């Protein structure tokens with residue numbers, strides 16, 4: 001059973017079968033299949049079925065490719081409530097950014113990194129911007 | 145100026161702690177070179193030819209004397225006792241030890257400074273007019289807006305891994321001193337027909353390998369929508385900017401590829417979702433930002449009396465008079481002047497300043513200019529609020545320290561990147577070219593006679609020396625392992641921004657002073673009355689210069 005970080009804890013994964021975007025869109029069993037997004041794919045087709053998605057995986061072929069950050073945020077802004085999982089080559093140093101964009105699960109390439117990576121979720125306790133985990137930007141929260 | 149509260153301080157402190165951990169993991173071999181590279185770049189640390197280079201953020205160029213003293217001390221403790229003012233108004237250390245950088249950053253944080261996002265593929269330091277708040281032609285002070293953008297862009301979770309670096313500039317004046325047309329996003333404070341204030345938004349300007357003048361994407365953006373609109377632009381760029389070729393990755397290439405109308409449409413579509421959301425600025429926040437940039441307590445001075453006294457001093461000491469004429473600028477408050485401290489003395493690398501000079505400038509800022517100063521993208525320092533009656537004392541102190549070279553805006557006020565002496569990306573050295581040109585044109589009467597002239601030098605296509613927008617631009621190129629220099633003419637950074645045109649085949653380093661002299665002699669022979677170089681160039685074009693130089 002693969003292990004991953006979900007909602008701030010290390011857990012074993014019992015996720016659904018994963019399809020790529022094209023397969024998922026054509027599948028008759030969409031609501032029980034996860035979909036994996038690759039950088040460069042258009043979110044528009046997925047957003048049309050937003051109520052049917054049980055789980056989204058966002059792949060990072062390299063940690064330098066920041067497109068996945070926007071995917072997560074756009075999904076959340078449009079009301080998606082299910083799991084968004086980062087997979088691929090992201091770094092623990094990106095965990096706060098990722099979770100602020102709406103990722104709530106992180107599947108590392110190397111599972112042995114999980115324990116060390118977990119505290120990185122708390123690298124920053126404050127941030128200026130509005131984000132998925134804290135919808136009010138600092139300027140609306142600042143004590144007067 | 146802006147003062148951190150507990151939130152700002154916490155964010156900066158937590159970044160220092162995070163970076164300390166990243167450095168330790170790198171030194172432990174737990175982070176690879178490839179992984180550490182963007183992490184350190186996003187914290188301003190390059191590994192250069194001879195040593196690391198650390199770039200410290202100076203938000204929109206504004207600093208306090210206390211911060212400057214800290215920089216001086218750090219330059220002694222961690223470096224070789226001098227620093228460099230960059231063309232993005234930042235400050236660079238040239239020789240810090242990689243392992244000591246976290247300590248250096250912790251010390252910086254104690255004076256509310258950091259190096260966050262001074263490099264890397266993220267949103268960089270927002271720049272503005274060095275005369276913000278005191279310029280006579282200002283519609284509105286751009287600094288509160290710069291601060292709002294600084295906070296929004298600092299550690300933005302969605303835009304830390306963009307296709308390429310991203311630069312924003314803001315101006316609020318008739319004359320554009322912030323080069324907003326040469327930025328990924330340029331913002332100009334404007335009035336609409338109803339007299340309300342807002343932003344004209346430009347997008348897709350930039351220098352580098354493919355220089356482009358920015359296009360207008362929105363003629364009037366209501367101020368409360370600033371951040372949501374910026375997010376929409378950044379999101380379109382983050383999703384669609386090219387990532388396969390770093391030379392085609394800037395937003396200017398995307399805007400060109402899509403066409404500005406299609407790009408605007410894509411932005412509007414994103415904006416429709418973000419608009420009026422929580423990031424919409426509140427009146428409270430706008431006034432909070434403004435409250436940090438109120439006018440200092442100026443003396444009420446009688447302009448005429450003060451001017452008469454200054455004129456008297458100027459005529460009895462013509463060297464002082466000349467400095468006042470060349471290096472000081474009109475201030476919006478009667479009886480005050482804006483003072484430029486020139487970091488362009490002949491024999492010193494343009495923009496370099498020693499620890500002792502830094503401390504002196506800090507003292508002078510306290511004594512003469514309310515304890516604040518600004519760095520400029522021309523790589524000088526500005527003391528913005530000097531009483532005219534105190535100019536003489538200030539000048540004497542500056543002169544003793546070699547900081548009163550009366551050349552602001554003239555040929556020898558050269559903009560010059562660190563180039564091959566420091567920078568590992570360089571094709572060629574740039575500082576020796578600047579120094580040779582300064583040495584050749586030592587006759588200041590000749591230099592003044594040439595009128596306003598911008599000479600910008602970059603050591604490679606990355607264009608940190610802004611060579612494309614210099615009236616005369618010099619670019620270091622590599623020809624079969626040899627350093628050569630390509631010259632361009634007719635660039636300009638104002639609202640009439642233009643990209644310089646390449647003169648022709650490149651030149652050897654030792655020939656550069658002669659080439660310059662040739663160009664300038666040609667200019668003088670073609671000039672009508674007191675025409676500026678750029679105006680003559682625009683009238684006659686490049687051909688006469690070409691003919692003369694390659695004759």
Ligand code: SF4
Nearest residue numbers: 561567570603604608
């Ligand atoms: S222009 Fe090139 S050589 Fe000069 S500082 Fe920038 S990257 Fe280095």
